Amino acid sequence: MKKNQQLSWNDYLFENRHKAYGAYELRTEEGNNLLKSLLLVGFFVGILVTVLSFTGKDTTEEGTTTYCPxxxxxxxxxxxxxPVSPPSVTPNVIPAATVENKDSDIIPEPKEKPEVEKPLTEQKDIGKLVMPEVGNAGNEGSIKSTGNIGSSGTGENTGTKEPEVIKExxxxxxxxxxxxxxxxxxxxxxxxxxxxxxxxxxxxxxxxxxxxxxxxxxxxxxxxxxxxxxxxxxxxxxxxxxxxxxxxxxxxxxxxxxxxxxxxxxxxxxxxxxxxxxxxxxxxxxxxxxxxxxxxxxxxx
Known part of the structure; x- marks a missing residue:
């Protein structure tokens, strides 16, 4: 029906005039030509897509990275x-005192009644003796101590210390x-x-x-x-x-x-x-x- 209307419109347009120039045929065959062109374009596009897909697949297979377990x-x-051994510490040992024998040492001869040696009396610092002033008969002398009684000696520890073990x-x-x-x-x-x-x-x-x-x-x-x-x-x-x-x-x-x-x-x-x-x-x-x-x-x- 649509084709009949189209032909009728073409007949009405040309009214049997100028059909010899080919314009009438072009208008009547326009739909078929367009359909053929569309089919040809689709065919070529399909071939191009197919070729590109195969080419891309080969490239992908070549560049694929294999994951290794x-x-x-x-x-x-x-x-x-x-084991860490503790550092060795050499103790400071004081050498023993030695006495040299001299030729000048004389051994005394034994006696029948040897003299008994008495120990020396201990001397103490009793300070200064202050005498009373002259004319002060009632006062007795007084002693003021200016020093400490006895003596305090300082001794050194001559023992050896055990080496200390350093714990790491x-x-x-x-x-x-x-x-x-x-x-x-x-x-x-x-x-x-x-x-x-x-x-x-x-x-x-x-x-x-x-x-x-x-x-x-x-x-x-x-x-x-x-x-x-x-x-x-x-x-x-x-x-x-x-x-x-x-x-x-x-x-x-x-x-x-x-x-x-x-x-x-x-x-x-x-x-x-x-x-x-x-x-x-x-x-x-x-x-x-x-x-x-x-x-x-x-x-x-």
Missing amino acids: IDVNVDFTEEIEP VKSTFSPREVTKMAVFPGCEKVGNSKKALQDCMAEKLSGELGIQLDGFGELAKKENIHQASAKLNFIVDKSGKIIEVKAMNGGNQAFGKEAQQALKRISDRLVKKGKYLEPAELDDGSKVNMSFTIPVQFNLN
């Missing part, structure tokens, strides 16, 4: 420290020496036993290190490394922060360096979020620094 087993290894105050403790274990954020509800808290900390650190060590997979592919291991030592201080992270000797040096930096980033991220570990405690409830040693193992699937 990281296994972290926490083993609270205690470092055996050599320990600042860092191992897991076996503390009463309460350090608690990682998110492990508050697993219990109070050291084993449960250690397992929970191992699980949390495994997830965190798996994220932070994702970039090591590229290096492992280039260097053809399928497995690597390292040992990390760190301290949880009294404020609940992870400090003094260092990679221990042994294992893959490149992986140990990456694991050390990864654990430092984990510590910084926890501090920025305001999350701190609960520090370890002794029997008296005092908070102390605690040392941990954990092995980190990398496996490339």
Whole structure:
């Protein structure tokens, strides 16, 4: 009906005039031409989208980063420290007095009636004697003492003192020496036993290190490394922060360096979020620094 109306309108417009110039045919075939053009444009657009999708897929597959699993087993290894011997103190010993025998010493000859030697009388300082004034017959002389009676000697202690043992105050403790274990954020509800808290900390650190060590997979592919291991030592201080992270000797040096930096980033991220570990405690409830040693193992699937 619409087509009939359109044709009728065209017939009315041209009224059988100027049809030889082609304007009448253009107006009647305009709809078909537009439909053909639309179909052609849609076809070419579809081909272009298909080609771009395949090209983008290949590029994505080439640039895809493979996430390598990281296994972290926490083993609270205690470092055996050599015993600290107290500093030796050499006592000041006074040498014994020696008497030299002289040739001039004469031994007296024995007598039948030897003279008995009497000890000297003890002399005391009785002060000054003040005589009475002349003409004062009724007054007796008086004695005023200007010194102390007797003598006070000062003796030196010639004994030897025993060396004092200096007790070293320990600042860092191992897991076996503390009463309460350090608690990682998110492990508050697993219990109070050291084993449960250690397992929970191992699980949390495994997830965190798996994220932070994702970039090591590229290096492992280039260097053809399928497995690597390292040992990390760190301290949880009294404020609940992870400090003094260092990679221990042994294992893959490149992986140990990456694991050390990864654990430092984990510590910084926890501090920025305001999350701190609960520090370890002794029997008296005092908070102390605690040392941990954990092995980190990398496996490339």
